[in-house]
Amino acid sequence: MAVSEFDLIRQYFANATGMRPDVLIGIGDDCALLRVPIGKSLAVSVDTLVEGRHFQPGADPTSLGHKALAVNLSDLAAMGAEPAWVTLALTLPKADTAWLRAFVDGFAALASEYGMQLVGGDTTRGPLSITVQVHGFVDPALALKRSNARAGDRLFLSGCVGDAGLALQRLRDDMPSSADDAYLARRLDRPTPRVALGQLLLGRANAAIDVSDGLIADLGHICSASGAGARVELERLPVSAPVGAECARGNWQHALAGGDDYELLFSVEESRLDAMQSACREAGQQIQEIGRLVDNSGIVLVYPDGRLSEEIPDGFDHFRT
């Protein structure tokens, strides 16, 4: 692929997102030069999507562009940070213009939604792989650290869990098509990072994490970091109709360990419960209480019939495939 083709790609990317006044130099010099607001910390997260591992060959490029940014925005959301800048390191087997335009469309649409600017990147030739790093701002005193949860906190979830995992299983098992396919595929391929909710939780929640590894695994991360245990009432889990049907059959795998949901799991102390809930109501944020944090370590699941799970140790990853 000629150098000039890559230059065109860069040019196309450079103009794909908006311009921010805190970007002193964007793409085109040795470094980007960026200004962080006084009093704010810089929040940084990086994730790689590799073909054959995180997505199948032939995956829709617009969805890939969306998802590569969304999974990183979800990390900013889980810290309560306000998105600002993004870099993109893209490795491509060839300069397929149609693919690239579609990828940039998905990437730039989501970036614009959050007023983000692409400030740097690298485009190289090789096996398809996408590394995105996002940068945001947050008041360090309020940031939603994993380690800030306290025994007694109530546990909440945004949206619903298990859809992405069920979508993936249906694809893998080559299941007959169903009325839910479009919904499930959208939840897997176009996750919605809960950015506004994360910022709304500043000063209202103690700890937060995004559900990327699966509900119980991510709850385990909060518990480990905070030195607490948790009790989750499965009856209260927010699930869609297709995931709910699985749960009703006794298959909790997707809801508890599906991963890739990018919902926020967060803990709120009792004294702030009303304020948090009314703020969410006002903002139209859908959240659901699912249990609470407890003193002893480990996670206990309360099944709808009242049966308790054996205690699940912190850092649990039994469900992981």
Add this chain to the structure above:
Amino acid sequence: MAVSEFDLIRQYFANATGMRPDVLIGIGDDCALLRVPIGKSLAVSVDTLVEGRHFQPGADPTSLGHKALAVNLSDLAAMGAEPAWVTLALTLPKADTAWLRAFVDGFAALASEYGMQLVGGDTTRGPLSITVQVHGFVDPALALKRSNARAGDRLFLSGCVGDAGLALQRLRDDMPSSADDAYLARRLDRPTPRVALGQLLLGRANAAIDVSDGLIADLGHICSASGAGARVELERLPVSAPVGAECARGNWQHALAGGDDYELLFSVEESRLDAMQSACREAGQQIQEIGRLVDNSGIVLVYPDGRLSEEIPDGFDHFRT
């Protein structure tokens, strides 16, 4: 590769570099939380090295760890920025512990040399690929932008150019071994980012760039960005004995277009010449004047015999392979 193996890798990386007081949260939460000093801008650069493209399969992992960081540090150097934090997105075909330890050794040794802390990353399975993003600080009023060069400025180079290109050619052509091999290989595999020089040039140089694409191509970037032309006296080019031998045979390819040298090319206005030169002398920084910037566009090369090259247009990449 089991999740726990990756967790071990992360753990190993997390402790491989020092701890900085401006890192409020490092590895282990959804985001790193970082504090940029008041009055400084954040300088950011990202580069990917892909196996088979930027290095050969079987390349020494310690050198790879060094080089993946060095090429990025070189970008900070070219802006005059002070290195602070680094993230590493590593895609590996398998969890080869010996390879990983060697890679981390090379990476961490260089990071420690500059007091950098690894603050985030991602480790995934797939074709070998390394994406590093560096973060540094610089006073935005002094940053060595490419666009700050002015006609009349003198042009300088650090170190010497052409070694990496010659090393690569000798490898490709499978040349018989020579006394220079060890020196040349070291210049290719373990480049020295000119970080201290970059910072020393703040307030003393107008523009700078690191020589990664080749001297003339990178000079072309400065000329394009600054709207100037340049005149380079080839007799003055700093070259090692083996590259000098090539030039003496009339082969200027390596010196002018070799790339991968990671030396600094910078422009200084006449009024600051003495101050800049004595500061470099005091700091033991080896620099060499090689020409000057001129009003008209394009780059003119003055050969040692006085012959002039045809004018080379800005953004020149004739020499590129």
